[in-house]
Each structure stands twice: as structure tokens, then as C-alpha cells.
Amino acid sequence: MKFASLIVANLLRRKLRTGLTLVSVTVAFILYAYLSAIRVGLSQGVDVAGADRMLVWHAVSLAQPLPLSYLDRIKRIPGVDLVVHQSWFGGIYQNPRNFFAQMPVDPEPFLRMYPEFLLPEAQKQAWLRTRTGAIAGRATAERFGWKVGDRIPLQTGIWTKQDGSMTWEFDLVGIFDGAKQGTDTTPFYFRYDYFDETRRIGKGLVGWYVVRVTDPDLAPQVARAINEEFANSSAEVKAESEKAFLQGWAKQVGDIGTILTAILTAVFFTILLVAGNTMAQSVRERTEELGVLKAVGFTHEQVLGLVLVESCLLSGLGAAVGLGIGRVLTAAGDPTGGALPVFFFPPRDMVLGAGLGVLLGLASGALPAWQAMRLRVADALRRG
Amino acid sequence: MKPSAGDSSSALVQVRGVEKYYQRGTERVHVLEELDLEVKRGEFLALMGPSGSGKSTLLNLIGGLDRPSRGSVTVAGERMERLDERGLAAWRARHIGFVFQFYNLLPALTAARNVELPLLLTLLGRADRRRRVELALSIVGLGHRLKHHPAQLSGGEQQRVGIARAIVTDPTLLLCDEPTGDLDRTSGEAVLDLLHTLCRQHGKTIIMVTHDPHASARADRTVFLYKGRIVDAIPA
Ligand SMILES: Nc1ncnc2c1ncn2[C@@H]1O[C@H](COP(=O)(O)OP(=O)(O)OP(=O)(O)O)[C@@H](O)[C@H]1O
């Protein structure tokens, strides 16, 4: 630590250059934090998807409904633990831009199927009591400032009610939180029994089924059994694990992860050159000084260490500040207002970023440090 | 282990049959040839000679900054060719103080921090280091300039800081390469006075390269170097 003042003094010597380099590194790491959060948003849910959950939908397309009667038939298949159905409502709250998912479900089995949705017991009971009751995820509730007890009107272009009205009103009886940071808390769920009774068309149909298997290892067999069960029927089905389904969706979005990685690689390569250049310049203009250090007895390794610590300090500081700012900025949540319901900078990527900072320091300091180490005192001082 | 009594105990520096050449492509450039030199403990020696005669090269060899192509350099009983790079660095830190023509202070550090540099390699604690730094700076008459940066000091003052840095570890041997070469007469005189005092009162052995006959007159003895050899006088 007695060398600290020497290292700090060297960094502070060219304040502007050090400052600019620091800013470049910081900006790169803010970008890194943002892209990490975007990647999490795009691969939304894949990480938290239950390995034991499967989706069953119409073999033709997800948009084709399935009969409610399939529920009992799926239940009877060996290896199936629990089955729930979900449907797409696609209503509009005030303004088409206020997008969030809304689905009619059967509350009791639904909540058992998704333990990652944390709903207070009293609110659950209220939902079971209230036919027009609905629950919303924390993110959406906060977005629109909803409180339990509010009436939420949703416009629909598809689901005309018995009375001819196109406006559905729900009583918000609960707000759920996510058990994990990656849990999507934007959806809105209401009761299927109320929905099915009140709608004019499509009665007795559901969007898709979610199946929980008793053992994740059995999933492939169960999926095959389900497909066979409905083969040659009017509505054939396709079963797939939740994870595979979500990954498939993520692929559809395009391999954006690869693009993001490519962008980051380019950014860090540039920063490596910037930081490396700063260190190289700083070592070059200090040739005589490094020679003096050796003359007074510093070993080659000590001089190497000094330069490396200096470059690591520069990159490390930039990385720390950048990751910190990135953390704060991404904590503000989805910047797109709905397109990325899950948006956060995961701690794992933060640790990775810190490692990247150190690596950047070592890489940018390696060549100058090596030159400083090889410097012969007699040559270094000759230039004076 | 001290060498046997006799002349070697009084000779702090022994240069024996030293040759130094550099390879430039196929050509071999001889800088020092068959050079013998002894410097007694407590002696103030001036080294003179025309530019390119090998004065700095010789000083670097004695200070362990460079190695001879042939021959041996012994300082304080230590044969330098027996030390590896790391051992040489440690040996330098303990026994040698360098004073350079252009002072070579670190501009980013204060006078006190500059003087402290060699002490960072010792096991001394912060308080001890501070005490030694203050002592060294007061010996060179700059006890009041601890917090000044080199840019805030005159050339003569900077050189005295350089000398303080050279003596702070209390080395046996001071190697000064044209210490007054960049100074005016008055500041140069002050530096020479200081070196003289260090030799006489503090018992330092000093080898000083200089072009200035006035400076060499302050030394106990002057050795002339010409085309890599020691001569009695510089040919006109
Ligand atoms: N690394 C090197 N490679 C090649 N030649 C060198 C090298 N170092 C020194 N020389 C040569 O050795 C000779 C002696 O150099 P040195 O610096 O010892 O001279 P000097 O007596 O100190 O001169 P000055 O009074 O100008 O300082 C010069 O001709 C120089 O060019």
C-alpha cells in the first residue's frame, strides 16, 4: 500500500487523459448493463420457466382454440399432475399502447400451477368469492397506479358480451408479486367462469392448456401421450415444454442475443484500444522515470506490477462506476413501456462485468507493462 | 564476508580488466577497453573525458545498471557478476545512490515523495521513512520544501532533492553523472559543496563524472577517460 500514492500520482498526472479514458470505460460498462438487461428481457422467462411445465396448444396454431373438454382427458394421462387452461383476451386498457397480457383462468388450479406468483391468502380468497374479480401483477398495477378495490375497464374488439357491450369491467381483488427477479409481473388474470358465461361467442373453448408433470424426466413421454390422445380428432394438439416454447419464441425474435454479444465485443475491443493507448502513452512518456525507479532498486517485476496495477485501477474504476450507473438506470425498469416486461440487470452479469473490468485492465496494461519491465536502465536514462 | 585486509579493504570499488562493447549489426563497438580502476573508501573521485569516451558506461557498470562484456566489478566486497537481476536490484537499493545530470525527479510527486522512493523498498514503517526523508532533505538544505513539486523548484534545488534521494538510504557509494552539468555556477557550487560535505563529514565515497575542471578541482583525485581507456591526461 505504500506504493499507492505513487500509482495514484501517476494516474492523476494527466488528468484530462485519465478522465477521458475513465469516461470511455464507464460508458462501455453502462452499455453493457443495458444490453444485459435487454437480453434478459428478450429471453424473458426462459430462465425461470418451470422444467416440469408443458404447454399444449392446437396443432395448427396458437390462435386456434381447444375444447374445454380436453381438460379431463389430459388429466387422466399417466404422469400428469395438474392441468389448467388459459386463453388470450387481448383487451385494451384506455389506450392501445398500454399493452399487457390479460387472460381468463380458473383461479384455484391456476395459482397452484404458478407458485412463482405470490398472492396474499386474503386476496386469493376474495378472488374465489368474486366472480368479476381479477388479479394484476405488481408491475402493471404500479404502472397504472391500481389499488385493490379498483374497477378495471377493458375494451375488446372480439369478445362481445351477452348484453352487446364491448367493455368488460373487472374488480381488482389482488396484486401479485414475483417470487424471483425474472418473474413477469405484468399479466392480468380474471375468472374463466365469468368470462365464458358472459361472452356471446366461443363458449366452451380455451386458448391452450398448461400441464404439470409429476416428474420432469417424464415430460417427453407425457407430451407424446397427449399428442396421441388427440390424434385424428377435430382439434389435434401439440405439446411442448414451457422452456422450449419460450426459447422458440426468443429465437423467433431473431438471434438478438448474438447481435448484442457482437456489439459488446466491438465496444470492448474499442475500449481496449483506448485504455491500452492511454497506458502505452503514459509508459512511453515515463521511460526515464521508470529507469530511475529501477536505478534506485525497483526490480523489473515491481515495475511491471506498478504499471499493471495502474491500468487495472483505471479500468476497474471505470467498470465499477459504469456498472453502478447501469444498475441504477436499469432499475428504473422497462424503458420501452411494455415491450420488455422483464427488464433488469442480473447480478450474475454484474459479477461477469466486474471480471471483464479486471480483464480489460490486465489486457490494456499487458504490453506497456511488459515494455516497462524489459526497459534497461542505462538505455532509459540515456535519452535524458 | 569481508575480503582479506590490505588494499582491498580500503578499496571500495575495484574494476579489473573490464571491457564493454556493443554489437551494432556485424560491427562491434568497443566502449571500454582493458580498464582497471580502484576507488578507496571515503574518496571523492572525479571522472573526466570527452563526450563518448565511456564515462557514463563505466559509472553504470559500477552501479550495477549494466554488465561488463568482460572483466569484473567488485563493490564493497561483492562481485557483481555473481548477482542475478533481482539480487542486483536489491544490492543497488542498499549500496548505491545515483545522482543524474537532469535530476530525474518524478514530476507527479512532491520533493518528500521523490526522496522517499528508495525507502519504499525497505521494511521501514511510515514514521521511520518520514524521519529519514526529512533528515535527508535537511542535509541538502531543503528541509522547508517537503511539499513542493519539482516544477516549483529551481534547477539547483531539484538537484539537491536528487542528492537527498541518493543519500536517503545511507548508501556507501554515490555515483553522480554530471551533477552540475545543467546548473549555473552558483547552484553548481552549492551542489559541489554539498557533495564535498557528504564525503568529508558523512564518509560517503563519491564518483563524479564531470566536464568542468572547476568541479573536478573539488575532488581528491581526477581520472581521465579517453576512448575507453584511462589515460594520464586528455590529449589536446
Ligand atoms: N546501448 C548502446 N548501444 C550502442 N552504443 C552505445 C550504447 N550505449 C552507449 N553506447 C556508446 O558508447 C559510447 C560511450 O557512451 P557514454 O554514454 O558512456 O559516453 P560518455 O563519456 O558518458 O559521454 P557524455 O560525456 O556525452 O555523456 C558512445 O559512443 C555511445 O554511443
Ligand SMILES: [Mg+2]
Ligand atoms: Mg555520459
